[in-house]
Amino acid sequence: MSKIDIRVGGLGGQGVILCASIIGKAAAIHDNKHATLIQSFGPEARGSACSAQVMIDDHPIGYPYVKSLDVLVVMSRDAYKQFVTQLKPGGILLYEEELVTPGAMPPGVSAYAIPATRFAEQLGRRLVLNIVMVGFFAGVTGLLSEQAVEKAVLSSVPKGTEDLNLRAYRKGFEYGREQVESRRLESAANGQTQQSFAI
Amino acid sequence: MSTEQAVLDGLEIDNPVMPYLRKDRIPHIWCPGCGIGTTVNCFARALGESGLDLDKVAVVSGIGCTGRVAGYMNLDSFHTTHGRPIPFATGLKLANPELKVVVYSGDGDLFAIGGNHFFHAARRNMDLMVVCINNHTYGMTGGQLAPTTPMGATQTTMPYGNFEQPFNLPFIADACGAVYVARWTVYHVKQITRAMKEGLSKRGFAFIEIISPCPTLYSRRNRLGDGVDMVKYYKEKSVIKNGANTKEVDLSFQGEITVGKFVDRERTTWLDGMNDHFSKVFGSKFKKYGVHHVED
Amino acid sequence: MKADPSGVLVGTHFIDGDHAACEGALAAGCRFVAGYPITPSTEVVERFAARIPLVGGVFIQLEDEIASSIAIQGAVWGGKKVMTVTSGPGLSLMMEHIGLAAITECPCVFVDVQRGGPSTGLPTLPAQADMMQVKWGSHGDYEPIALSPNSPQECFDLMIKAFNLAEMYRVPVFFMMDEVVGHMTERVVIPPADQIEVVERRWTAKKPAEYRPYETNGNMVPDMVKAGDGYRIHITGLTHDERGYPSMTPATQDKLVRRLLNKIRLNADKLLDVREEHTEDADVTVISFGITSRVATAAVDDARAQGLKVGHARLVITWPFPAARIAALAERTKVFLVPELNMGQMVQEVERAVAGRAKVVSIPHAGGTVHEPETILAKIMEAAR
Ligand SMILES: Cc1ncc(C[n+]2csc(CCOP(=O)(O)OP(=O)(O)O)c2C)c(N)n1
Ligand code: SF4
Numbered sequence: 001m002s003k004i005d006i007r008v009g010g011l012g013g014q015g016v017i018l019c020a021s022i023i024g025k026a027a028a029i030h031d032n033k034h035a036t037l038i039q040s041f042g043p044e045a046r047g048s049a050c051s052a053q054v055m056i057d058d059h060p061i062g063y064p065y066v067k068s069l070d071v072l073v074v075m076s077r078d079a080y081k082q083f084v085t086q087l088k089p090g091g092i093l094l095y096e097e098e099l100v101t102p103g104a105m106p107p108g109v110s111a112y113a114i115p116a117t118r119f120a121e122q123l124g125r126r127l128v129l130n131i132v133m134v135g136f137f138a139g140v141t142g143l144l145s146e147q148a149v150e151k152a153v154l155s156s157v158p159k160g161t162e163d164l165n166l167r168a169y170r171k172g173f174e175y176g177r178e179q180v181e182s183r184r185l186e187s188a189a190n191g192q193t194q195q196s197f198a199i
Numbered sequence: 200m201s202t203e204q205a206v207l208d209g210l211e212i213d214n215p216v217m218p219y220l221r222k223d224r225i226p227h228i229w230c231p232g233c234g235i236g237t238t239v240n241c242f243a244r245a246l247g248e249s250g251l252d253l254d255k256v257a258v259v260s261g262i263g264c265t266g267r268v269a270g271y272m273n274l275d276s277f278h279t280t281h282g283r284p285i286p287f288a289t290g291l292k293l294a295n296p297e298l299k300v301v302v303y304s305g306d307g308d309l310f311a312i313g314g315n316h317f318f319h320a321a322r323r324n325m326d327l328m329v330v331c332i333n334n335h336t337y338g339m340t341g342g343q344l345a346p347t348t349p350m351g352a353t354q355t356t357m358p359y360g361n362f363e364q365p366f367n368l369p370f371i372a373d374a375c376g377a378v379y380v381a382r383w384t385v386y387h388v389k390q391i392t393r394a395m396k397e398g399l400s401k402r403g404f405a406f407i408e409i410i411s412p413c414p415t416l417y418s419r420r421n422r423l424g425d426g427v428d429m430v431k432y433y434k435e436k437s438v439i440k441n442g443a444n445t446k447e448v449d450l451s452f453q454g455e456i457t458v459g460k461f462v463d464r465e466r467t468t469w470l471d472g473m474n475d476h477f478s479k480v481f482g483s484k485f486k487k488y489g490v491h492h493v494e495d
Numbered sequence: 496m497k498a499d500p501s502g503v504l505v506g507t508h509f510i511d512g513d514h515a516a517c518e519g520a521l522a523a524g525c526r527f528v529a530g531y532p533i534t535p536s537t538e539v540v541e542r543f544a545a546r547i548p549l550v551g552g553v554f555i556q557l558e559d560e561i562a563s564s565i566a567i568q569g570a571v572w573g574g575k576k577v578m579t580v581t582s583g584p585g586l587s588l589m590m591e592h593i594g595l596a597a598i599t600e601c602p603c604v605f606v607d608v609q610r611g612g613p614s615t616g617l618p619t620l621p622a623q624a625d626m627m628q629v630k631w632g633s634h635g636d637y638e639p640i641a642l643s644p645n646s647p648q649e650c651f652d653l654m655i656k657a658f659n660l661a662e663m664y665r666v667p668v669f670f671m672m673d674e675v676v677g678h679m680t681e682r683v684v685i686p687p688a689d690q691i692e693v694v695e696r697r698w699t700a701k702k703p704a705e706y707r708p709y710e711t712n713g714n715m716v717p718d719m720v721k722a723g724d725g726y727r728i729h730i731t732g733l734t735h736d737e738r739g740y741p742s743m744t745p746a747t748q749d750k751l752v753r754r755l756l757n758k759i760r761l762n763a764d765k766l767l768d769v770r771e772e773h774t775e776d777a778d779v780t781v782i783s784f785g786i787t788s789r790v791a792t793a794a795v796d797d798a799r800a801q802g803l804k805v806g807h808a809r810l811v812i813t814w815p816f817p818a819a820r821i822a823a824l825a826e827r828t829k830v831f832l833v834p835e836l837n838m839g840q841m842v843q844e845v846e847r848a849v850a851g852r853a854k855v856v857s858i859p860h861a862g863g864t865v866h867e868p869e870t871i872l873a874k875i876m877e878a879a880r
């Protein structure tokens with residue numbers, strides 16, 4: 001696998017850092033890959049904006065910043081606007097559909113939407129939005145093993161909330177899988193080969 | 200010999216306080232008529248009367264004429280940096296809570312450069328006895344303005360007389376939360392000894408201010424005579440008011456000196472507070488720090 | 496000695512460098528920390544404050560860095576292994592006490608998570624611009640030890656080494672992190688306590704009547720005691736003799752200061768930790784430390800892939816400077832490139848070591864982010880031409 005650059009962006013209180021951290025942890029601890037997480041500090045972290053970058057690689061990671069993104073996960077309009085231009089052509093955009101309305105994007109970007117807030121509310125707590133997004137990330141990208149992410153979720157959330165968070169994770173994961181599957185069928189029907197994100 | 204001269208004759212070989220001093224470091228550096236030695240005599244006596252195991256008493260000084268006290272005491276003794284004996288003592292005490300830690304330093308050291316540390320250690324009720332020798336000046340560096348120099352007194356850096364308001368040290372100590380606050384002059388050797396004894400047995404932040412002559416710099420520059428003349432002044436102008444309101448014990452140039460034990464109260468020390476609090480938070484998982492535990 | 500298990504959080508963690516540094520200190524046996532909050536170092540003390548109650552020890556947030564840097568020294572004489580943690584502005588306030596630790600030979604660890612300066616500068620962004628401050632910042636002559644980790648894992652591993660070196664040499668040891676290393680999160684593996692070697696304080700075997708605090712017994716580093724054990728020591732920041740008593744003569748000064756310097760200078764070979772790659776055949780050698788070494792590795796790998804004979808020497812122990820090793824490399828290498836997140840500090844040491852035998856090129860950076868690998872690569876290409 002070559003290096004995958006990911007950014008997660010949103011608002012303070014949405015659990016953006018935890019979302020990124022679970023992705024990194026799943027890779028670094030449970031999938032035996034190398035992962036580096038960097039949160040934004042400083043001027044770009046002022047106000048309520050919040051973002052984190054995660055790099056995943058089979059090899060040790062040197063330069064610690066992401067430059068162009070393979071995957072962008074956004075939970076706010078501002079984060080979308082700030083980071084969408086960093087997406088590589090052919091990259092993946094994952095967004096919370098009630099909070100983000102995507103506009104122009106780099107060529108070949110595949111965008112996937114999820115009503116994560118609504119799902120979280122249906123599960124009983126709006127707070128688990130970020131875990132739904134973790135699941136969605138895992139489901140759409142297939143970058144991490146399902147088990148690895150589950151373990152990372154379980155060891156990252158407060159005691160007593162494991163069940164709820166696991167349900168949130170699975171909800172996002174399945175929704176992601178379904179979308180990828182339906183697109184695959186769609187493009188097969190149209191005679192196109194689906195972009196594969198095989199790593 | 201006058202009582203005043205007798206007060207200032209301290210630190211002689213064969214003196215009963217000798218066992219408390221490092222014989223191999225005498226003679227000391229203090230000027231004739233300086234009051235610091237007198238207070239050291241009192242300290243030695245207080246140590247003797249306290250019944251403390253002297254292997255478990257440590258003394259910490261900053262820098263200054265008073266700062267040299269640590270070097271003469273036959274105790275574990277630390278001569279640190281200017282203004283910082285209190286944080287050093289804080290670390291020492293917290294690392295080994297079975298020690299009784301005494302800070303012995305000058306007015307400039309404790310209240311100018313080190314003022315911030317004094318305020319906070321008193322606020323925290325760190326278990327230390329702090330002795331401040333207030334000679335109203337910076338002795339070691341040659342008689343500059345101190346935060347305790349009375350209005351009107353002349354100092355090398357206030358050559359036309361001091362126009363700055365000095366600190367009222369007992370009031371500061373009281374306001375910051377010290378559990379024991381006393382002020383005496385070197386004329387009051389018995390009372391100093393008693394205060395030090397009380398301070399040594401007090402749990403918490405105890406503060407003792409001792410007004411002391413610096414004949415070489417402060418008295419000479421202000422034409423106040425020698426050490427004996429200063430002790431005479433202390434004798435004549437001191438008024439004992441135990442329990443006095445510390446707000447009202449300001450000093451003025453050659454004016455009345457209110458002395459006495461002003462504050463004696465109980466308050467949880469920093470370390471006791473930490474142990475109590477963590478015991479509540481963590482229950483039996485927490486082992487009290489600095490307390491001998493019986494293996495179970 | 497093996498580490499005390501009570502401080503060792505065995506397992507595989509996904510934590511940042513600040514947290515890993517704290518775990519390293521706990522594993523090394525650090526049981527007293529005094530500190531004052533400052534970005535980007537605060538997480539180290541926050542974690543210590545959270546962890547220490549159940550490990551058994553003390554954390555105290557003091558009124559400033561001046562107090563913190565001397566409270567830890569009081570705690571050393573109370574028998575503890577200690578650390579304080581800060582960043583540039585706080586480090587500047589600590590300088591007088593670096594000298595106190597040097598002259599009293601007080602083993603202690605100063606963690607500096609470097610940020611951009613001067614002054615408040617870039618509080619939340621990286622730099623490596625305190626390298627000379629720790630070497631020269633306190634007055635008088637002294638030889639500190641400094642280590643430069645480049646990952647959270649190294650924040651753990653090298654922190655243990657920092658504590659061990661502090662005990663072995665009785666000097667202030669600086670742990671030179673930077674904002675990126677402090678705030679980046681990676682996998683950190685903490686082994687069981689029985690796999691962690693810690694150096695305990697070397698207590699004297701002598702009885703109080705025979706003991707002199709600064710007698711060296713043929714070893715350049717004297718044995719220690721602590722307050723409360725009946726030795727009735729006197730410790731002073733004044734120039735002192737073997738008894739620890741003030742002795743302000745040029746002769747005592749000469750003897751003391753020479754020993755303080757020589758215990759490091761004459762052990763420079765034992766204090767050598769340079770990690771080299773491809774230096775055996777290198778025409779161009781990159782010398783780097785801390786976070787910059789990761790960027791340099793990326794650039795060197797690229798250049799190697801293009802067939803260039805480039806090597807990389809990464810300084811893990813930055814002070815004492817490995818002058819002899821760099822001088823040896825200068826026998827073969829024609830150009831040294833020195834990228835660092837400052838405007839040219841350690842490059843001066845490289846120049847001194849190389850002494851004209853090869854070209855030395857500084858690749859400075861004012862801080863706020865790290866070098867681009869392309870910048871270093873371009874310099875490599877230029878040098879290789
Ligand atoms: C950082 C620092 N600043 C200044 C000095 C110089 N200095 C030494 S002692 C002293 C003042 C001492 O006055 P005080 O504490 O009242 O002690 P005294 O000599 O009067 O007993 C000063 C300013 C120093 N040693 N260190
Ligand atoms: S200068 Fe003053 S305070 Fe210092 S020793 Fe002489 S008399 Fe005492």
Ligand SMILES: [Mg+2]
Nearest residue numbers: 305306334336
């Ligand atoms: Mg004074």
